[in-house]
Every structure is written in structure tokens, then in C-alpha cells.
Amino acid sequence: MLKEKKSLAISVQDVTKIYRLYDKPIDRLKESLSLTHKGYHKDFYALDKISFTVEKGQTVGIIGTNGSGKSTILKIITGVLTPTEGKVTVDGKISALLELGAGFNMDYTGIENIYMNGTMMGYPKKEMDKKLGDILDFAEIGDFVYQPVKTYSSGMFVRLAFALAINVEPEILIVDEALSVGDVFFQAKCYRRMEEIRQNGTTILMVTHDMGSIIKYCDKVVLLNKGQFIAEGNAGHMVDLYKKILAGQMDSLKAELDREKRAGDTAGPEGAGPKAAGPKGAGLEDTEPERGGDLEAGAEKPSEHLMQEQITINANRTEYGDGRAEIFDLGLLDERGNLTNLLLKGEMFTIREKIRFHADIEAPIFTYTIKDKKGTDLTGTNTMYEGTDIKPVVRGDVYQVDFTQKMNLQGGEYLLSMSCTGFEQGEHVVYHRLYDVANITVISNKNTVGVYDMESKVTAQKQ
Helix, strand or coil, X not given: XXXXXXXXXXXXXXXXXXXXXXXXXXXXXXXXXXCCCCCCEEEEEEEEEEEEEEECCCEEEEECCCCCCHHHHHHHHHCCCCCCEEEEEECCCEEEECCCCCCCCCCCEHHHHHHHHHHHCCCCHHHHHHHHHHHHHHHCCHHHHHCEHHHCCHHHHHHHHHHHHXXXXXXXXXXXXXXXXXXXXXXXXXXXXHHHHHHCCCEEEEECCCHHHHHHHCCEEEXXXXXXXXXXXXXXXXXXXXXXXXXXXXXXXXXXXXXXXXXXXXXXXXXXXXXXXXXXXXXXXXXXXXXXXXXCCCCCCHHHCCHHHHCCECCCCEEECCCCEEEEXXXXXXXXXXXXXEEECCCEEEEEEEEEECCCECCCEEEEEEECCCCCEEEEEECCCCCCCCCCECCCCEEEEEEEEECCECCEEEEEEEEEEEEECCEEEEEEEEEEEEEEXXXXXXXXXXXXXXXXXXXXXXX
């Protein structure tokens, strides 16, 4: 039985955007006047043959490091930029939040900009009159709406811009990091409104560095790197691949993409997994060698499939110790036993360490600490605190230590450190310590105040 073909809101086919870079301003003039057509520029590929589609009603995210071409592809889709090569087809009325104030006249008042942008979107004045109340209520900038927008703070700017974009009933909403400005209450309000229009069938294409939002809202995610298509698929898997790029694990990423490509070729269209670029032309060449595969050269044979090869390890971690013990492998496991950097708030998870001893040690202590991005210790424990007796170890012993607990931290990004230490003659000794060795992304549907959830049970009764 043939599957029903879904209609497309956006189709991007082999889009390339090339910028000419000149060493000196005079070189541009030399090139234009050259009778021999001598070139004085270098071609910079902001995008290189990017292809993907967005079905009507889908919420699709585009992720990648800075300089990956995310904003460039959005500008091409909205018509702000013209591609050097390739084709973009859009079926639907677009409302776009690309940059603060894009499309705004700085000398016009907020009201004048609302009507001007409405006209640019194709809405007559009568229709904008009807929408004006909703826009102003959402923006909550008071009488500033009658002042020139050049007098606005960045927060007021984004309030008005988002209120306009979200209340003109777009068929396609395009958002580029616009929600990173403004207080947390306004951001929550924006996300609630986005969820409403998503439920009503609006197509949403979004670029954000907030991986929690990507996981929560996106039906599909496109991963770019250095202007090239890497892969597309479900949000959780694409975020895991993105973390490998951030950690410099390019060899591991290439290997995973190769495995997926072979699995897809074997399974055929019905059983294919995420769409991945081939090993060439995938933005993976000429990159730094992977540093997250083995924590120390020769620590473990590759055939033994280290846990750390399946999660994101920080290539720039700090590690030290006297070498008598070695944390040669580590993993983060979710409630279902999957190795992942993505953990759900409220679920059980395990931090696993594997330690090899290179000397006899009387009483080793195994530890972990979770910090926020500012370096503040949020939580952690060790085998001594937990009353876990570690017997004297001898050279050649290998231990696996599991710390299993419930994830009560709020949604966000955290850093994991771990160590093997001990006390000798009353002095604290570090055998091996790994600072910020891995990231933890906590996904949450309910955040409370502060860094962790007290899991309050609430009752309310009329007296």
C-alpha cells in the first residue's frame, strides 16, 4: 500500500552560497578592471550544496556550531539573500524573526512599524487594525509603542518583533535565536504561543542553541557544519551528533555516519534511519583529530567498544594525578540503559566509571561532581560519603563504579567531573582526576525556581 505523500512547505535543493573574500579593498577594483580576468579573491562557501525539506505542519530545527550557515540558509529561504546556486521553493505565507529589528525602520514608531511590516507581509490596513490589539497586548511595552523604535531597549525590540511575527497568523514561522533576548517570563510566554500555533498546524523552522527547545519542539532536526550538510533525523540523535562536533570527536562522528549510511542502504527506504551525509563532502574533512576516543593512549582496545565513544567527551578537559590509577572509560546511562549525554528530569540515571590500577592502593575513593556552566558545584558524591567499602586494590585490578540516582536538576546544560583519590598518612592524594570531562543536557517539561526541584506535592482546598 502506497504511503500518502505529504505536501511540502519548504524545499531546499542543492543550495550553495559563495562569498568572495579579498585580502585588500583595492583587490576588488583590480579584479573588476583586469583585462585578463585575473582573480584576486578567494571563494568562501557559506553553504555548499545543502538539501532538505520541511513538510507542512512540521517543526524543524537547524543546529550547528557558529559559522555553520544556519542563519544564511534562513535568510535564503525568506528571500533576504539569493543563493549562488540551487533552488528554494516555499509554499505558504512566511513570518520571520531573523534578527532584531530586521524590517524595522528605526525612525518610525512601534505602531508605524507594525503597519509597515503588515503591508510588506501582504495584509491590508483593515486586517492589521484587527490584529493590532493582540500584538500590543502580547508585546507589553506600554506607551513606548508610540515612540521611535531607536529609543527601545533590546528587550522591548524583541517583544514587539515577536508579537508582530506571532500574531499575523503565519503559515510558516521562521525563528533565528530571537528568543534569547528578554526575561524568562517573556521567553516562556513566547514558547507557549509557539506551541499554540504549532498545534494549529503552523509550520515552524527554528535555529537555536537551546538544545532543550530542540528536543521538546522539533519533529526533525537538520545538522550543519562549516556550511555543509551532515545529517538529519530525530532531535535526540541529532543533538548527540552535534555534541560530538562540539567536543572535536570528528573521527567518532564520521564512523557513526558511515554505520548509519550502511544500515540505511541495507534496510532500504522503509527501514532507513536518520539521513546522513557520506564520508566525503560532509563537512568532516580537515578537522582536528578526535581527542575524546581514548582518555589515554592504549587504555583499552578499540574492539572492546568503550562507553565514551558513544557519548560526548570534552576534548579540552583538564586531567591530572600521580598515575597510580587511571579512569580509562566512562559513561552516562539513562533509565533505559542507553549511553547518552541527554537525560530527562525526574528519571533515574547512572554515572559509570571504569578504573584500572597501576599500583597497590590501600583505600581508593571514587567521586563525581556536577557543575553549572559558571563552574559552581551543584551536587556530587563519592564512595566514602556513601559508605561503600572499597577493599585494598593491587596493581592490575580493574573496577567498575556505578553512581545511580534521580535527576532532579532543572533543564539545562551541566558539566561532569570525576576522580579516583584517597588519603595516605592523613594527606589527600589524587590518583587521576578529570575536570569537565563530559556535558550533561537535562531535558525538562517542568522547571521550578533554582537549580533543583524539591518535587513538591501540592494540594489546594477551599476552606
